[in-house]
Amino acid sequence: MVSDELIDKSKFAYIIVEKQIDSSFNIELANQTAKRLLNFDRSEDKSLAALAAKNKNLACLVDIIEQFEATNTDYKRYTLQLGNDLYTTHISKIDENQYLFEILKEYKHDISEISHELKRPIQNIKTLTETLLMGAKDKPVMCDKFLNNINDEIDRLSDLVKNLLKLSQLGDLSTLMSTAESDLSELTHKASKSFKEKVETKSIMFEMFCDGVIPKKIDSDLYNHLITNLLDNALKYNVPEGFIDLCLTKKGLKLRNSSIGVKEEDVNELFKKFSRSASSARIAGTGLGLTIVKDICDLFSWKASATCSEDNVFEINIEF
Numbered sequence: 001m002v003s004d005e006l007i008d009k010s011k012f013a014y015i016i017v018e019k020q021i022d023s024s025f026n027i028e029l030a031n032q033t034a035k036r037l038l039n040f041d042r043s044e045d046k047s048l049a050a051l052a053a054k055n056k057n058l059a060c061l062v063d064i065i066e067q068f069e070a071t072n073t074d075y076k077r078y079t080l081q082l083g084n085d086l087y088t089t090h091i092s093k094i095d096e097n098q099y100l101f102e103i104l105k106e107y108k109h110d111i112s113e114i115s116h117e118l119k120r121p122i123q124n125i126k127t128l129t130e131t132l133l134m135g136a137k138d139k140p141v142m143c144d145k146f147l148n149n150i151n152d153e154i155d156r157l158s159d160l161v162k163n164l165l166k167l168s169q170l171g172d173l174s175t176l177m178s179t180a181e182s183d184l185s186e187l188t189h190k191a192s193k194s195f196k197e198k199v200e201t202k203s204i205m206f207e208m209f210c211d212g213v214i215p216k217k218i219d220s221d222l223y224n225h226l227i228t229n230l231l232d233n234a235l236k237y238n239v240p241e242g243f244i245d246l247c248l249t250k251k252g253l254k255l256r257n258s259s260i261g262v263k264e265e266d267v268n269e270l271f272k273k274f275s276r277s278a279s280s281a282r283i284a285g286t287g288l289g290l291t292i293v294k295d296i297c298d299l300f301s302w303k304a305s306a307t308c309s310e311d312n313v314f315e316i317n318i319e320f
Helices: 004-008 032-038 048-052 058-073 109-133 140-170 184-200 220-234 290-300
Strands: 013-019 026-030 075-082 085-093 098-105 180-183 205-210 214-217 243-248 254-257 302-307 313-320
Touching: 013 032, 013 058, 026 048, 032 058, 032 098, 048 058, 058 075, 058 085, 058 098, 109 140, 180 184, 180 220, 184 205, 184 214, 184 220, 184 243, 214 220, 220 243, 220 254, 220 290, 290 302, 290 313
Parallel strands: 205 243
Antiparallel strands: 013 026, 013 098, 075 085, 085 098, 180 214, 243 254, 254 313, 302 313
16 A cells, blocks of 8 residues: 555656445545646545546556556556646556556656757857857958857857746645735735846836735745736736736636737747747747746646737736
8 A cells, every 4th residue: 555645755647546346446546746746636536536526647657547547557647638648547456446646747748859959058058159169250230240149159058048948846746835824915016026127128018017915825925926927927928018917806816918919829839948929039038938928827827828919919818
C-alpha cells in the first residue's frame, strides 16, 4: 500500500484508483501535484465517474483505465494531453484492484522550440560581430549602429533566458506554491507602483480601479509576476498617446489597452509559448509574457482569455 505521505513527497503527479465491487472506480489517494495539475478536489467525491462527469481531465483517465484493462498487462505508458501540453502517463497495477497513475510532462517538443528561439539572437550576434571584424569596426557610424544592435540582441537573449527560467519554475510539478491569505488590491497597487513611472515617460494614460479589499489565498510572488507581465505586455505593444486600464473586482481582473492590433485568428494563440502576432514582428519580445500569465492563472485555477476589437483595443480577462 502506498501512503499519502510518500506520494506527496514526489515531484510527479500521483493518483491511486481502486476498482469497486460494482466495477466502478474510486480515487483513493492523490498528491497535491495531481490535484493541481488535473484541477480537482478529492474531498468533493471519491467516485472517478462522478468527478470525470464535470472534469474532462479526469475523463481522460477513465479512457486510459478502460484501454489498460483491455491489454491485460501490469504496466503501460500513455500520452495525455492537458491544454496545450503533453504528459507521459504511466499506469501500473499495485494489486488486483488498485491502479497507480504517475504523470509527468513531456519536454521533447519544448526543447525543440527553445533551441530554435535561442538560435536566432545568437546567430544575429555572430553575423553582426563577423561584419565588424571584416571592416565595419573602422567606420564609426556603422560600428556604433552594429554595437547597438548587438546590445539589443543580448538584451533579448537575457529576457528569453529569464522568462524560460520562470516558465521552468512554474512547470516544475515539484514546486509547491507558498500560499497565504492576501489582499489582491494591496498586491496590485504594489506591483503597479514602479510601472506608473514607466508610463509617464511613454505618454500613455494609465488608470487603475480596485474594488476594495479582495481576499484570496494565493502565492503573492506569483501574483506579482502575473500583474507585472500583464502591464509590461500592455505597454510594449501600445501606441503613442494610448491608454491602459486595469480593473480589479471580486469576480476577476480585466486589463484593456490601446494596441498595435492583433488579428482575430492570432488572439487565441498569444498564450502559447513563443507565439507573437504578425503586427508585433518589429517589436523586441520573447513571446513568453502571456504564457507566464496563463501558467500562473492555471496554478491559481483562474481562467484567462483575450480579445481584440476592430479599433485595436486589446483586452485580457481573468476570471477568479
